[in-house]
Amino acid sequence: MKLVAKNLTLAYQTGKNIIDGIDFEIEDHTLVSLLGPSGSGKSTILNMIAGLLTPTSGEIYFADRAVTKLSVAERNIGMVFQNYALYPNMTVRDNIAFPLKIAKIAKNERKQEIERLAKLVHIEDQLDKRPGELSGGQQQRVAIARALARKPAVLLLDEPLSNLDAKLRTEMRVEIARIQQATGVTTIFVTHDQNEAMHISDKIMLLSDGVIQQYAAPNDLYDKPANLFTAKFIGDPQINTFDKAEALAYLQNYFAKQVKTIGIRPDAISTIKNSSSVELPVTLKSYSKYGPEQLSRFDFFGAEFDGENVDGISEVEVGQPLKVYVPASAIHGFDDSDRHVLALKPDLQDLTSSIKS
């Protein structure tokens, strides 16, 4: 089901808006992550969608139905929490059956539904165990099955993987994407882990201080950051930023408009020139390689920056001056308000100088 929020605002008594008049649409059948640092408002938005928190103002719609004033029960949502919240004294079967019993689904139909859900989340051989006898990943599968039992309008997942170890996290994020695709249920996934969000989502809503910084497909957040916050939050290693005079003056040439900061992602740097690339005169300061990852550090007019897996860099000696190249589209400029400014192609550089003069 499509979900729409209009001018959604939440303030506690203390005053300042925790969520500050945001608008968004989540398309039917998609998986959207709410991503952002601690305190950015992810859980608050999720809880307003669930009906656990009432917005101070604004509206939420499930398709065309305004749900803002409806209770949790009336919204038909499925929720999964970080701590699973399974009933410890019930078997897996009874945990999944619970919402079906509440909904007074007949016994026969209930049995079929439990089997269907257990197959869907791959726990059909665990139905007679109690949650305490299952691994964290299996418990989370049960929690997902229970949340899906009543064919919810939306599935809300609040940091569902954060109690799992690294290997299980990766496995379960693939599983969540698979289950979401198999059921087609519109899903909202809260995480503060960009890697998780980047891999699992159709779109990511990146939040900071209760404001949407950017809402776009994962690769667009990476390649086309709308502002400096997004550019810095997304990407590991972090984007290189230049705000010192000489480096900035050199790169400013590629922009028609004055920029305050320039960002270049470490993986955009190469020693190989191509037709749309911009040349940077640098000195190699250090180089290291670990497994498939190479990291290099360069000096560029006194500003240092990182390169990741830079083609051809293993041939260069540390301390040696060289030229590196960056596609013009990978030079991100940000204006006084930290908003993204497009770089011009290198062959438009003359035009840039004439605009400036």
Ligand SMILES: Nc1ncnc2c1ncn2[C@@H]1O[C@H](COP(=O)(O)OP(=O)(O)OP(=O)(O)O)[C@@H](O)[C@H]1O
């Ligand atoms: N009951 C409350 N009263 C006042 N402020 C609150 C209350 N609950 C949450 N907040 C504030 O609302 C803001 C957003 O909190 P929220 O839990 O939505 O953030 P989050 O992005 O989910 O963070 P985390 O990743 O740490 O869970 C925070 O600044 C928090 O301090």
